[in-house]
Amino acid sequence: MTTPDTKPAEAAVPTNFVRQIIAADLAAGKNDGRVVTRFPPEPNGYLHIGHAKSICLNFGLARDFGGVCHLRFDDTDPAKESMEYVASIQEDVRWMGFDWQDRMFFASDYFERLYGFAVRLIEAGKAYVDHLSADEIREYRGTLTAPGRNSPYRDRSIAENLDLFQRMRAGEFEDGACVLRAKIDMAAPNIVMRDPTIYRIKHVDHYRTGQAWCIYPMYDFTHCLSDSIEGMTHSICTLEFENNRELYNWILDTLKTPCHPQQIEFARLNLSYTVLSKRKLIELVDKGLVSGWDDPRMPTISGYRRRGYTPEAIRNFCERIGVAKAASTVDIGLMEFCLREDLNKRTPRVMAVLRPLKVTIVNYPEGQVEELDAVNNPEDPGMGTRRVPFSREIFIEREDFMEDPPKKFFRLAPGREVRLRYAYFITCVEAVKDPATGEVTELRCTYDPQTRGGDAPDGRKVQGTLHWVSALHAAAAEVRLYDHLFSRENPDEADGGRHFTDHLNPKSLEALTGCKLEPGLALASPGDRFQFERLGYFCADARDCRPGHLVFNRSVTLRDTWAKIAKKEVGKKKGGVSGT
């Protein structure tokens, strides 16, 4: 009568070390059971898929543990930040499906309080104004193995430091003339603790505070205090900040802030065939190597959106990759899988011919047009059916015909019969060629009137089914085929002093014009997604697609077993030749 626990029915609840820490904290009664997290981007660029992982983590934690997640702009470097980025970040987080409600904050709103904290640090004898130049500071800092030396300005009086810091704020000094440093330990084994700079002078307008300030706090000083001010319980960041945790804790301990959040670090996302450092993405945009932040080849959220990705697919991806501390690189194929999985369920099917080859059905009555029934989505009968026009002249895909087909090629060839999806069986009787080039310019076929709809009453089978578009009714379109932006699995890999842009994939964008779509597509609106049968998922371009000028982006191809077989056959042939 012993019944094992009935767990198989439960869907696997995502588990990771961050969730475990929070669950344990909750169980221990820490923070009065509150969970407060934050997503803290610097508005100096557009959000990318790595940020999406962080967004899903922070907002997901708040959602699942009954807490809240703030959106906070970490805007302490006026030279790089702008309102354009703030706007794009808000749009992208919302599009991802997350809601910060009224909890949007800016570190720049804390400048006055941060200044007050700095004064307190000086008063406690824990900070000083240093006149060493940037170069000298670096020199005095020591190296990884050698301790640093104290600055000659390290021991001035509190009163003098207070006066100097006030004058820094008042604008009495030029950029770089001096900085405010925390007074910790120049011999600390952790270099971050060797009297880190916490304020620098920058006579630069800030996109939000304008000219109110000419001194700006550094990240290490700003971040922990902003977290504390907002009552964070868990401050989740990426691995490279692990060294900074000691300073994060030192500042809050020294200032004795009532709220001291726990910093937890996780591994940032890396994706194969992709670069994800903001510096590099900015470079791609600035050098015009892509059309902009939302170029459909960019790994930005706006790029994926324009490419035709759904928030669901991206969230799902972020769920599947997990959260851990080991530096890792996720296969871009997983991302594509997540997209197909989502689009397969929700997307209407449609026929489109990208590289048209004209076919004349010689025994089909001239001038006759039939409306044939087609299923919109075999995955979801509720999506209904539509009618597509058929006539004597149609287009099929160029690569669906071969004059001298290899084994296992199931498509059209001289004398061979195939099915036109939802239409008729046709047999190729002649391939018309350009006498000059030998190129096949048109196919002449016969059709079997008995096979209307695609089934033969005599039970006869065909091996292949082709998509097609009636020449008379086709809508013209431009279709952009995208591939990985980089041809290297790891574009960052520095080999032979090559720059990452040397690995840009020359075939990452192929724009096809003169594509033929079934007529219903003429009404497509920007952002509409479809499956072009046998080809892939496509999305009407949000910028360039308009009535009379259709532009579609390929979001992702369908799985292509034939391509795999063809590739294998080629490999076999090669192997055979070299073997003799």
Next chain:
RNA sequence: UGGGGCGUCGUCAAGUGGUAAGACACAGGACUUUGGUUCCUGCAUUCGGAGGUUCGAAUCCUCCCGCCCCAGCCA
């Protein structure tokens, strides 16, 4: 030669002393009016390595090896 981290299938990743989940990829097969979808099947006798503790170790201990991060007045 300093400090901080990390090493489980090709790629991610569970596992927290009781005898290696899952996903993607890959390989077979079934079904199919998308060479799509779906469905079966296979895919780590072994957890960076070597010792040790234990009835029992991916999990504990010791040593070794490898990889990542830190010397911005960036975040």
